Amino acid sequence: MKPEAVLTPELHPGALMRIGQEVGSWSFTLKLGLLLLSAIVFMAVFAPWVAPFDPELQDFDVILVPPNLTHLFGTDNLGRDIFSRVIYGARLDLSAGFIMTYVPMVYGVLIGAYAGYRGGWVDAVVGSITNMAIAFPFLVMIIVVVAVIGPGINAIYISVFLLAWTMYARLSRAEMMVERAKDYMLAAKVLGYPTRIIVLRHGLPNTIGSSVVFSTSDFILNILLLSGLSFIGLGIQPPTPEWGAMIADGKEFILQAWWICTMPGFAVVLTGTALSLIGDGLARRLGTRQGSAG
Amino acid sequence: MLVVRYVIARVLHTLPVLLGVTLFTFLAIQFVPGDPIRIMTRGHVSDAEVAAIYDRLGMNRPLAVQYGSFIAKAATGDLGESIIQHAPVAELVGEKVAPTLWLLGIGTFFSILLALPLALLSAAWPDSLFDHTVRTASMVGFAMPPFWIGLLLILGFGLQLGWVPISGYGDDVLGHVTHLILPGLTIAFFLAPILIQSLRASLLDALDADHIEVARARGVPEWRIYFKHALRNALLPTLTVLSVNISWLVSGAVVVESVFALPGLGSLLIRSVGYRDYPLIQGLALIFALIVVAVNLTADLCYGIVDRRVLRVAA
Numbered sequence: 297m298k299p300e301a302v303l304t305p306e307l308h309p310g311a312l313m314r315i316g317q318e319v320g321s322w323s324f325t326l327k328l329g330l331l332l333l334s335a336i337v338f339m340a341v342f343a344p345w346v347a348p349f350d351p352e353l354q355d356f357d358v359i360l361v362p363p364n365l366t367h368l369f370g371t372d373n374l375g376r377d378i379f380s381r382v383i384y385g386a387r388l389d390l391s392a393g394f395i396m397t398y399v400p401m402v403y404g405v406l407i408g409a410y411a412g413y414r415g416g417w418v419d420a421v422v423g424s425i426t427n428m429a430i431a432f433p434f435l436v437m438i439i440v441v442v443a444v445i446g447p448g449i450n451a452i453y454i455s456v457f458l459l460a461w462t463m464y465a466r467l468s469r470a471e472m473m474v475e476r477a478k479d480y481m482l483a484a485k486v487l488g489y490p491t492r493i494i495v496l497r498h499g500l501p502n503t504i505g506s507s508v509v510f511s512t513s514d515f516i517l518n519i520l521l522l523s524g525l526s527f528i529g530l531g532i533q534p535p536t537p538e539w540g541a542m543i544a545d546g547k548e549f550i551l552q553a554w555w556i557c558t559m560p561g562f563a564v565v566l567t568g569t570a571l572s573l574i575g576d577g578l579a580r581r582l583g584t585r586q587g588s589a590g
Numbered sequence: 591m592l593v594v595r596y597v598i599a600r601v602l603h604t605l606p607v608l609l610g611v612t613l614f615t616f617l618a619i620q621f622v623p624g625d626p627i628r629i630m631t632r633g634h635v636s637d638a639e640v641a642a643i644y645d646r647l648g649m650n651r652p653l654a655v656q657y658g659s660f661i662a663k664a665a666t667g668d669l670g671e672s673i674i675q676h677a678p679v680a681e682l683v684g685e686k687v688a689p690t691l692w693l694l695g696i697g698t699f700f701s702i703l704l705a706l707p708l709a710l711l712s713a714a715w716p717d718s719l720f721d722h723t724v725r726t727a728s729m730v731g732f733a734m735p736p737f738w739i740g741l742l743l744i745l746g747f748g749l750q751l752g753w754v755p756i757s758g759y760g761d762d763v764l765g766h767v768t769h770l771i772l773p774g775l776t777i778a779f780f781l782a783p784i785l786i787q788s789l790r791a792s793l794l795d796a797l798d799a800d801h802i803e804v805a806r807a808r809g810v811p812e813w814r815i816y817f818k819h820a821l822r823n824a825l826l827p828t829l830t831v832l833s834v835n836i837s838w839l840v841s842g843a844v845v846v847e848s849v850f851a852l853p854g855l856g857s858l859l860i861r862s863v864g865y866r867d868y869p870l871i872q873g874l875a876l877i878f879a880l881i882v883v884a885v886n887l888t889a890d891l892c893y894g895i896v897d898r899r900v901l902r903v904a905a
Contacts, residue, residue, distance in 0.1 A: 442863060564734070
């Protein structure tokens, strides 16, 4: 082995080695969270192969059957296999949760970073909008939009896209205001880089951390939001398998068949816990990196 | 004098939120596809009657004028008239305010009762088994859908054990309180995790501060440092977390009301969406915003009382 490879591995950035180092530095919570989430995503993506039954197949010979080896989570009042429905539900809840989180994050972070760097009237406008939106009764506003364009995923997307960016703008703006006074940012400015490059290439990588960490909590909140809206009948409409809607289906049968509404809830809790673990791990990972650099 | 200026400044800060919420609702309703009156009446009325309703509601005036007149009327407590129920919105909403406020109050009380001791013990022995258990539990608790918690509580305490009523609101104060135990606990279970995490983190921060080191060097007993020096500084960020989450809490209340069939603002909102009763929806959105703003204001004022430095900065 060449000595310089041992002394300065960073100078010979073999891709595999760097990935190995990165993964090695992850905390246990981050690894566990990623493992759990990948398992859930895998089941969602390969649902047709993983699920033992068709999620919408009604079998009137097996109505309200408690959990057993054929029907792991039991069956509902129409004889549908709940385990299969939970797996198919993951497709909808995960993809909708992802869109509700990361679409607003993209422009929220950009707006916040630009406002924080520019200052002046742009900052004043963005600052007051984000301050105001904190006190917005979020669900009530979504319900207003649902009242206008009717129940379903589109109303939820529209209202979330209109409102949810403010949290990211707030975080990113606050970080950028600290960052813009630092030497490297001033240096970039003195060197004559355009604002676009300074904000995107120099500022953003150092300010995006808190937004990334927050996005894992936001992901959970969005899944809870979607399932909550479906539960009260304003979100995903039956018979489409969605966790919240399934819990609502089971509400009437709670005395005879506890498994209909409990099982989809466990899916939400498991997904949320995985995301929480990832968020916790990321917070530590980014925290230490920032700590050692500054 | 400082206090008066602080209070005035805070009250003025609430105005943009109220304007924002009403403007959002107002504009959203303008986007109703087709003719809102025809949708609401489901095509059962003639053109002349539709025109008369437009005239009566002043809906043929310019948007800015309509919004201005809505705000001016709302300021005097007139929120218009429900199209379906033919009664003043303010009256319909007023009947439903009490259950929601009770729910929020009892829910917050239970949350603090649950979160405070757990966070205190957790931060007193960081990285102990107890701390890890509390942190894991609050992580899992954060991911639990409130309506699901509600159903589990109904299943366990209401149906299996039969200890408490599972739906409705009761007839007298005692009835209200017993009917609100499970809904309140539901709110506590989804609010407490957030409180525990933030209170624990701010306690650890507070324990790290220089004045704690000084107090230790002076020989102040450890329990006194913990409760007097650290806890007081840690409560403030928690108060902020509580007030930031109030809008989330109010959202949770809408869903929780529907689980327990509580006749509150949330149930009314869900029903009025079904009927597309837009004046009522508009009024409800405003009331929800008022609740959120009022709680935030109270938290801000408490903040000012606990930490007088805030007065000088804000005013």
